[in-house]
Amino acid sequence: MGEGGVLVDWDWWTVDFGDAHAGAVGVLVGGGEPGPVYFDVGSGPDVPSTSHWTAYDGRSRRPRAEALRAVCACGWRGAAEYPLDWETIGDQPLYEADVDLAGPLADWTAHLSVVRDAAVPLPERLAALLVEMAEQLNATAADAPLAALRAAGVLERIAARAGRESAGALCDDGMSAEAVATALGTTHSKALVLLLSAQDR
Template sequence: MLVEWDWWTVDFGDAHAGAAGALVGGSEPRPVYFDVGSGSDVPSTTHWSAYDGRARRPRADALRAACACGWRSAAQYFLDWDTIGDRPLYEADVDLTGPLADWTAHLSVVRDAAVPLPERLAALLAEIAGQLTATAADVPLAALRAAGVLERIAARVGRETAGALRDDGMPAEVVATALGITRSRALVLLLTAQDG
């Protein structure tokens, strides 16, 4: 199934990617499948824009904010089908500011619960990001090499740190909250450290 997230942050990556989610009859509809002819692979999606009532697909009544972590906003933003008319939703001028604001508020709660980065490290990471972006424009292969080095450093330090936390008996729930990830991802992180 194709999962298309509309919003993403560097802080939390895909753990807290966000989107406007469709509501049909007050609940989240099943995925929409696309008939692409014969074959065993039938593509599907849950992206809000697919729920426009066309080609026997359900028609969304409202949208709400959704997060990859499973969080859903309580607020619903009803679609004005008189204004949308017969157009596909992806062509209509649908206002997503409400769902985006709700998802942003959710991220604030996650960010407030997460362990803060030391100020010096946060500044260094911002500087590295700037340098990598500038290098990518000037010398793309050097930027790619540097990204690989950073990835290996991060993987090694991450394995060692996760292993130490696991050995200290740190609960997955505490790790999840501190890192802004789901409990299942925290468990994987702690268990993977065993193999590292």
């Protein structure tokens, strides 16, 4: 769930950056981004909503998307707009329409390249170990899920401890949350939480 109970369905995600740079197809209506779409499910305090691009098809009094563009969870928005051809789409729901998303995906991928280039590189040996570990964990999950789950727990604890120690060293060096966010390819708020947590060690 996103902020305020809005269901956020990210279309793209990477292991490198997780939800900090999850990508999606955004919509434009009247030149701007519309708010979330709400679904009428009868009475009750909770009204489900979404901001997924396929919901903006003009059906059931919902706004009709005029164009698509790439968006990222970090707040970045693609400059290129990709108009929707409603004459071709017709009356069908957007989720059933054959809409080409290659443009928004390419724009988001280019954005990730900029983020990746600004991030601190991993040492080659460590990067190779992480790839090997991921492959081994995936194979173990298929053959022995309990063992894989136990291994994941061990890795979480190792990572948490190493993360606290590393963040603590950065705090001692006086590194700013902005610099940490750029180096990690994450958001300012997540970097700040890392640094503040390290101060409690």
